[in-house]
Amino acid sequence: MNGAESLVHTLLGCGVEVCFANPGTSEMHFVAALDRIPGMKCVLGLQENVVTGMADGYWRMMEKPAATLLHCGPGLANGLANLHNARRARSGIVNCVGDQATYHRIFDAPLTADTEGLARTVSQWVRTSTKAKDVGADAAAAVQAAMTSPGQVATMVLPSDTCWDEGGVVAAPLPVPAVPQADPHAIRNVARILREKKNVLILLGGKALREGAQAYAWRASQATGAKLMAEGSNGRTQRGQGRLPLERVPYPADVAINALKWVEHLVLVNAKAPVGFFAYPGKPSKHYPESAQVHVLTRYEHDAEAALRALCEELNAPAVPMPDVGVRPERARGAPSPEGLAQTVAALMPENAIIADESVSYGRGFFPQTVAAPKHDWLQITGGAIGCGLPLATGAAVGGGGRRVINLQADGSAMYTVQALWTQAREKLPVTTVILSNRKYQILLGEYQNVGANPGRTAMDMLDLGNPDIGWVKMAEGMGVEAAQASTLDQVGDLMAQSFSRPGPFLIELLV
């Protein structure tokens, strides 16, 4: 057995069932092993940031890692931005990066790069295998690292001789460390704060945004008067009927600071204390009051639902029904608006839809209009590295078991990883992409005006996406995805409804 075969057997034995791939020459033995050994579904992406973003989306839905197959340092480099987002989403991924043979590295052939150095910038775990006999054990350790709560990016660097040499040894799965439990002192302390103090905000992030944890958070809140909010960017939020209509910490600095100015006690549940996405001259980095006290109920790796349940017990908080989120809205009509689009999505989405949201500036108002939609999962861009939405939607569809994915997608960001459409077509994935075609980097125009000026010609050359306008219907059709343009909410609603009733991907360019 060669190293590559030991790798495939070990990954399969550890429960890794999907490999998102863009291979190159140094990975041919791995490709050959995947071909010979049945069991791994291989999904090709035509650029590596598509590959890594798909693995992120897959984890978010499946909570088990996919493998990625990447080609040397530059192939990894192409996928780093979505690994950055995955790291911020705390997704587990096993990257398999082929590289120069151990003995060939000293010759500095053209594709030779600092692969480990690149990997370290986004990975919690990095290892370069040096012998075929180690590849299996290294793979088992990588899967263990990826699955360690809350989920980690693990990167194996695989010199090609470690794959083609004989002597591979299949490794058994390593035990995944149990999800750690919150410190009982922290639970008692938070219970005391909730009982004794006013103006308490419980900030939920990570797995505290799943249905089970939400119910306990709501109970604690109802028993004590503490307010609940979600972090600004979250990997996966369970929403809709039966879930909490949580507000998120707003993105714009002034709005966030204003929204949090009342807070005297901030309780963190798988969350961090809110800070600015960026700094701005004369504005504070922290968006919560300097005088507020911060209390950590659970860190990212802790079991949020168990901690919130224990908190309810400590508080003797009675069971309460979840809040009434109201009646599902009707479709909106007429000219596009963020609220109208959100309302239309809420009116039409199938039960258990997955929303992949990279709507950037246009989508800041999507949340209130969708609280009364059917149950759904809402996936956000977590690390601010744009180009996340299309791959995330694609990977979520691979891991979604047939659930419809609705990708609400800004146009500028969509262009970063537009190649994902091709994978959607090839895999016939149930993804409806709605391109919010405003033909500019709207968020940057806003930021530019914050700098205190109206953009002149040179600035507009860098902020405007018109001249020429991107023809999204042609782009999608060029990659095998059916598409149509809409300029009203009526049209986008009709096209959405139509796409939900048919298998496979569809793209709607909404002129906004």
Add this chain to the structure above:
Amino acid sequence: MNGAESLVHTLLGCGVEVCFANPGTSEMHFVAALDRIPGMKCVLGLQENVVTGMADGYWRMMEKPAATLLHCGPGLANGLANLHNARRARSGIVNCVGDQATYHRIFDAPLTADTEGLARTVSQWVRTSTKAKDVGADAAAAVQAAMTSPGQVATMVLPSDTCWDEGGVVAAPLPVPAVPQADPHAIRNVARILREKKNVLILLGGKALREGAQAYAWRASQATGAKLMAEGSNGRTQRGQGRLPLERVPYPADVAINALKWVEHLVLVNAKAPVGFFAYPGKPSKHYPESAQVHVLTRYEHDAEAALRALCEELNAPAVPMPDVGVRPERARGAPSPEGLAQTVAALMPENAIIADESVSYGRGFFPQTVAAPKHDWLQITGGAIGCGLPLATGAAVGGGGRRVINLQADGSAMYTVQALWTQAREKLPVTTVILSNRKYQILLGEYQNVGANPGRTAMDMLDLGNPDIGWVKMAEGMGVEAAQASTLDQVGDLMAQSFSRPGPFLIELLV
């Protein structure tokens, strides 16, 4: 004056005239400064690997650095693969990477990343400015580094407060170190080898492939019987009438080893001794005989033309006319073949065309058929990180002063950075793209078969680009570039001729 303004003034004062850009929030003060201070041409790319690849193409034609404007660590990450290629081409580039404000970094906001760590993987020079007053001086040092022979990737990391704070100081250009001259002992030694030894190969790379250096290399070769070759991948080779019909070291290991097996003395001129692009089981890493002696005439940073001139003087090599490269070929007709396409390109290309070649496997035979074309520059992918061709063509057109650029482009590689077409349309650049649409990763199919197997279904899922076929005409039109499909050499020739006679970009999908 704020730091951003000092940056723009300093870059302009140092002769940097073009900024390839994809800005974000942390760069808005830089964008505002570019808007207020006239003189910098700003060219937007819709993904950062387009941005950095354009800067590479610009340097190769202009031999002066462009700036790039990139957004935080992930924005830099997206552009690393083409910076890797630029580093291998020894191109000078000044990257300006905006980042979190110095005091905001500790809060680990979502976009915070190891920007310096990412930069170091591809840059010969990296500096993070920490105060507005230093930005000008840091920029002058960056330009100096970029222009230091043979050309270097210099990366400035610019925390946003260093851009918006007042106190910026414009720095004067720093002296660029003179191009170092070859060691006189090396020249005498190589002269002795050429006079006394048989089976000598003079291997030319870098600027030894410019017309002036070629003439001296030819003279030395004619006087001594030494053979001349070019390295396998070169940043810019001057070719066509009046230039040498140089063969390159072949890419496939067996072919290269066979082509070099006669060599007893290897003389390197801005080149390195040939090694495999990759290692293969049982094949040597070095592609020249172990017994061959290696002699360095010039290192990468040395003045190759001066060294070859001095070599001719040392040899008393008489002036000789350049070799007759023959008659310009006629257009080929009928079914597409690599040779027929190359012949057609040679027959039709305008004088002083620029060929941006990322033809990968299909293009290995392009060189012999194009030696008798009019004078032209041939730019290759130098670092093996695919996705180089479209951006390189675009940047070369920006720096080419109206010269026609012909991008001979593999389809799989084209998909990596397809967004470059939009920039070609916006800037109305004279680029003719010929997509070699074979609908597979042909080079990998070959490599796979070297591994010893015929690909099964799983392997083909990762090597085949069909299912669905990419519609290149629609893709191009979606980005504002006129396009047409060709399935014969007659058609591709007609379309090429038509595109050469009109301004602006055009794309031809050639079904091969």
